[in-house]
Amino acid sequence: MNPDYIIVGSGSAGSAMAYRLSEDGQHNVLVIEFGGMDAGPLIQMPAALSYPMNMKTYDWGYSSEPEPHLDGRSLVTPRGKVVGGSSSINGMVYVRGHAKDYDYWEEQGAKGWGYGDVLPYFKRMESWHDGGHGGDPTWRGTDGPLHVTRGPRANPLFQAFVDAGRQAGYEVTDDYNGEKQEGFGPMEQTVWKGRRWSAANAYLKPALKRPNVDLKRGLVRKVVIEDGRAVGVEVEFNGKIETIRANREVVLAAGSINSPKILLLSGVGPAADLAEHGIDVVADRGGVGQNLQDHLELYIQQACVQPITLFKHWNLFSKALIGAQWLFTKTGLGASNQFESAAFIRSKAGVEYPDIQYHFLPIAVRYDGQAAAEGHGYQAHVGPMRSASRGAVTLRSADPLDAPKIQFNYMSKLEDWEDFRNCIRLTREIFGQEAFAPYAGKEIQPGSDVQTDDELDNFIRKHAESAFHPCGTARMGRADDPLAVVDHECRVIGVEGLRLADSSIFPRVTNGNLNGPSIMVGEKASDHILGKTPLAKSNAEPWISPRWEEAQR
Numbered sequence: 001m002n003p004d005y006i007i008v009g010s011g012s013a014g015s016a017m018a019y020r021l022s023e024d025g026q027h028n029v030l031v032i033e034f035g036g037m038d039a040g041p042l043i044q045m046p047a048a049l050s051y052p053m054n055m056k057t058y059d060w061g062y063s064s065e066p067e068p069h070l071d072g073r074s075l076v077t078p079r080g081k082v083v084g085g086s087s088s089i090n091g092m093v094y095v096r097g098h099a100k101d102y103d104y105w106e107e108q109g110a111k112g113w114g115y116g117d118v119l120p121y122f123k124r125m126e127s128w129h130d131g132g133h134g135g136d137p138t139w140r141g142t143d144g145p146l147h148v149t150r151g152p153r154a155n156p157l158f159q160a161f162v163d164a165g166r167q168a169g170y171e172v173t174d175d176y177n178g179e180k181q182e183g184f185g186p187m188e189q190t191v192w193k194g195r196r197w198s199a200a201n202a203y204l205k206p207a208l209k210r211p212n213v214d215l216k217r218g219l220v221r222k223v224v225i226e227d228g229r230a231v232g233v234e235v236e237f238n239g240k241i242e243t244i245r246a247n248r249e250v251v252l253a254a255g256s257i258n259s260p261k262i263l264l265l266s267g268v269g270p271a272a273d274l275a276e277h278g279i280d281v282v283a284d285r286g287g288v289g290q291n292l293q294d295h296l297e298l299y300i301q302q303a304c305v306q307p308i309t310l311f312k313h314w315n316l317f318s319k320a321l322i323g324a325q326w327l328f329t330k331t332g333l334g335a336s337n338q339f340e341s342a343a344f345i346r347s348k349a350g351v352e353y354p355d356i357q358y359h360f361l362p363i364a365v366r367y368d369g370q371a372a373a374e375g376h377g378y379q380a381h382v383g384p385m386r387s388a389s390r391g392a393v394t395l396r397s398a399d400p401l402d403a404p405k406i407q408f409n410y411m412s413k414l415e416d417w418e419d420f421r422n423c424i425r426l427t428r429e430i431f432g433q434e435a436f437a438p439y440a441g442k443e444i445q446p447g448s449d450v451q452t453d454d455e456l457d458n459f460i461r462k463h464a465e466s467a468f469h470p471c472g473t474a475r476m477g478r479a480d481d482p483l484a485v486v487d488h489e490c491r492v493i494g495v496e497g498l499r500l501a502d503s504s505i506f507p508r509v510t511n512g513n514l515n516g517p518s519i520m521v522g523e524k525a526s527d528h529i530l531g532k533t534p535l536a537k538s539n540a541e542p543w544i545s546p547r548w549e550e551a552q553r
Contacts, residue, residue, distance in 0.1 A: 001214045003030035006246040008220045011085020013502040014253030015199035016522030019207040029213045035081035038088045044195050047334040052089040053078040069411035084200030092337045094188040095512025096177045099542035100353045108507040109477035111488040120535035121523045133186045135175030145202040147192035151340035157362040158341040163435035169553045180543035187342035194330025221400035223266040230498035252500040259504045260289040260393045260473040261404040277398040283494030287483035292391035293509040295467040297383035300427040301364040303441030304376040310363035311376045355385045384419040385511045421456045469514045474504035489528040501525035
């Protein structure tokens with residue numbers, strides 16, 4: 001194949017670009033993916049989500065360096081190593097982010113990426129199914145490749161969580177992806193007809209049916225740059241190294257860990273760091289690998305006095321039945337990620353829009369699939385959305401086979417600790433409402449004896465976990481901004497013919513999970529790459545609490 005465009009990585013953004021760049025049949029598109037195919041129930045069955053992200057077959061297996069503010073713990077950093085990238089191993093939660101997130105991007109120099117600019121792309125990519133749970137269709141898309149659904153919310157605990165939020169004085173919302181993010185309501189998932197609806201299922205597989213799209217297995221070692229222009233990539237597969245040339249452009253979409261790594265190996269990055277590894281400098285860009293952000297979260301767990309939680313299925317016999325029902329009918333408990341209620345709230349008065357997110361789950365369990373020993377329980381995953389802490393992705397060596405060094409620098413700011421203590425106390429208040437009275441047993445975690453600031457800090461240090469939302473390592477900004485890596489059209493500053501489009505380019509992490517915004521970046525970048533006029537700007541006005549300045553809720 002003689003590709004016009006080479007896309008490195010078949011994840012959320014890469015798959016979307018493969019679909020859009022090949023759509024009119026004018027251009028040959030080659031996607032290069034190191035991981036294998038996504039067949040089999042462990043990826044496709046939504047309820048099995050804790051498996052693929054803990055499997056070396058599907059995950060790059062990265063970990064952070066010891067985190068100095070979290071007792072030196074190394075936190076796992078799962079990244080998808082499979083078609084569909086991390087959209088094939090994630091929790092399938094669908095969140096666009098808050099309108100103000102994108103307005104902030106634009107203020108930071110990402111011209112044309114304000115909420116009015118990105119909303120039409122969110123609508124273009126979605127096929128939204130409300131499942132009879134309400135919401136305003138004018139804010140949503142109807143015929144895009146990405147199916148977005150809602151769980152059945154059959155377990156009474158899902159409604160109890162929303163009712164408790166209302167009783168505590170918070171807003172309710174029937175669609176946090178529509179006009180009003182703030183409040184308690186149903187959670188959305190990228191699940192369709194009982195299957196994980198990854199970017200591979202939504203975008204890549206339909207694109208691969210076209211004669212002008214090809215998928216190649218291989219590890220991209222670096223971008224080949226001649227006279228300041230990207231002309232192709234150096235790829236290794238089965239020990240053989242070859243160069244594949246692109247007629248038009250090379251597009252990096254390897255994610256927020258591997259995209260900066262490839263840039264650095266290609267000589268694009270901070271000159272001093274490159275020199276240290278003996279890499280010739282092509283473009284001295286100080287921001288490559290910097291500005292790393294993520295969401296941390298805690299699991300606040302409560303025992304349940306009624307035997308109605310998913311714990312009753314936590315045995316081999318029940319799991320086998322659920323698996324069999326799913327395999328043959330794509331229905332039942334296996335067909336949902338079980339995150340079916342959510343909330344976005346503001347931490348205090350004077351915060352304009354939500355900065356705390358909740359995922360509610362009707363079982364007390366860890367992400368690695370270990371159930372709480374106490375038996376029946378439920379939990380809220382909670383964490384602040386806009387931590388000021390920043391980390392970096394750097395090279396361990398000049399060997400492309402070496403994992404990069406990932407240092408998040410979690411909890412490095414004083415306000416991180418205040419924010420997290422606040423999250424715990426607000427959650428306890430919600431769990432203490434009347435709606436939970438028929439169900440609430442003792443607090444499993446942190447436990448009712450953990451009350452003072454010091455005790456809470458100690459719990460946070462030991463138990464805070466990544467929500468797996470790394471981003472920001474090649475941020476978008478003005479071309480004259482020394483720390484920007486790509487301009488507003490996703491062109492890598494200082495190199496011709498090279499673009500980067502994935503969650504690396506986020507100037508700041510969005511409110512919520514990153515799969516939706518990453519796909520949106522792929523959708524919008526495609527129009528820039530093809531030189532199309534961007535979709536017409538929306539003038540829809542999002543809901544902001546009229547009392548935000550004086551009230552927390």
